[in-house]
Amino acid sequence: MRSIGVNSRRVAFTNDVVTTIPCASPRNSRLASMPACPLAPIPTGRDVFGDRVYFWDDYQHIAGTVEFTPAELPVQRDSWKRTEMHVPVWGDLPHAAHTCSYACFASQWVADNTHNSCLLADPPLEGYSYCRGFPPTSNAQRRRATNAMRLGGA
Numbered sequence: 162m163r164s165i166g167v168n169s170r171r172v173a174f175t176n177d178v179v180t181t182i183p184c185a186s187p188r189n190s191r192l193a194s195m196p197a198c199p200l201a202p203i204p205t206g207r208d209v210f211g212d213r214v215y216f217w218d219d220y221q222h223i224a225g226t227v228e229f230t231p232a233e234l235p236v237q238r239d240s241w242k243r244t245e246m247h248v249p250v251w252g253d254l255p256h257a258a259h260t261c262s263y264a265c266f267a268s269q270w271v272a273d274n275t276h277n278s279c280l281l282a283d284p285p286l287e288g289y290s291y292c293r294g295f296p297p298t299s300n301a302q303r304r305r306a307t308n309a310m311r312l313g314g315a
Contacts, residue, residue, distance in 0.1 A: 174262040175230045176244040178255055234265050236289055240281040253294045257281055261292035 173180040231241035244258035261278035268277035278292040285291075 171226045172263070172266075173226050173228050174258055174266070175228050176241070176246070176258040177262065178246055179259045229262075229266050234262065234279065235269050236265075236279050236286055237281055243281075253297065256294065257292045261295075265292075 171180075231238050231244070234241050241257075241262065244254045244262070246255055246258070257278075261281075265277055265279035268274040268279065271277075276290050279289040280286060280291040281295045283296050
């Protein structure tokens with residue numbers, strides 16, 4: 162559905178590698194071009210030969226992007242700078258950049274938001290919650306975070 166009366170923009174965190182993945186299909190091709198999660202709030206499931214396949218049909222990027230940077234997050238800006246990945250790896254830091262950064266950024270305009278996912282490191286700060294998987298508590302989590310930093314973190 163398209164409306165020429167809507168001035169839409171895509172909001173993207175500068176360090177979110179997922180937003181750089183080319184996913185658009187030719188307009189009106191009805192190709193499965195953008196993967197989606199089975200529990201997404203927007204219906205995406207389609208039965209293809211008896212199997213559930215999840216994607217958005219005919220996905221198109223919208224014009225214009227509003228980017229925000231680690232400096233625009235309310236707390237732990239130095240920790241958020243570490244989410245910049247120069248080598249595509251998946252783990253705790255890219256996960257934080259793709260999910261928690263948006264909740265944290267938007268929390269600045271929501272009163273009494275107790276689940277804002279703004280914290281990546283200790284110490285805890287009153288009024289802010291940790292991003293899932295942070296701070297690294299197990300040896301495996303610490304190794305993944307250290308390896309991600311070696312591979313491409315800023």
